[in-house]
Amino acid sequence: MSVNSSDLSGASAQLEVVLVKAGRTKIRYPAELLQDDGTRIAVRAPWAGSGVRDFGFVRFEPGDLFTEYYWRDRWYAVKEVRAADGAVKGWYCDITRPAVRSGGDLVVEDLDLDLWRSADGTDVRRLDEDEFAESGLAETDPEAASAAMAALTELxxxxxxGGFTELLT
Structure with a gap:
């Protein structure tokens, strides 16, 4: 089923993005549904964290807008991050199990690995590989761990x- 927000009689469809980590809800936040084509789901949401999160290479802060892409058949999510003035900061990618949409919830299980790509492409970095190793996923679910590492390598x-243009259009 393909749904575009423009197909909804002028009303924006809303979803709750539910990010689960180690079996517990890490965060949940409202998002505007932009598209659901049956495989890929696109939503838009303001920065859902409290205050500023400074990673050293990028700051997420109130006013930032995230356009987030999730797949039902891929082990990652790609989030375009824009500053309040509309300037692209970059793309933050979460390695996840495939997304599940259930009613008004979009449930995504975070597998600890992340990737950052700056807007100009000069900074591409893997993140949280130590957390992934400490999670024990390689021992408890080797197939999922392998899929997660393959997804990180692909991203x-x-x-x-050159970026994610073909993946996101």
Missing amino acids: EGLARA
């Missing part, structure tokens, strides 16, 4: 080869 290749 890093796309990021270094």
Whole structure:
């Protein structure tokens, strides 16, 4: 089923994005449904964290707007991050199990690995590999751990080869 927000008689459809980590809800936040084509789900939401989160290479802060892309058949999510003035900061990618949409919830299980690509492409970095190793996923679910590492490698290749344009359009 393909749904575009423009198909909804002028009303924006809302979803709750539910980010689960280690079996517990890490965060949940409202998002505007932009598209659901049955495989990929796109939503838009303001920065849902409290205050500023400074990673050293990027700051997420109130006013930032995230356009987030989730897949039912891929092990990652790609989030375009824009500042309040509309300037692209970059793309933050979460390695996740495939997303599940259930009613008004979009449930995504975070697997600890992340990737950042700056707007100009000069900074591509893997994040949280230590957390992934400490999670024990390689021992408890080796197939999921393998899929997660393959997803990170795929995203890093796309990021270094020019970005996510083809993936997101």
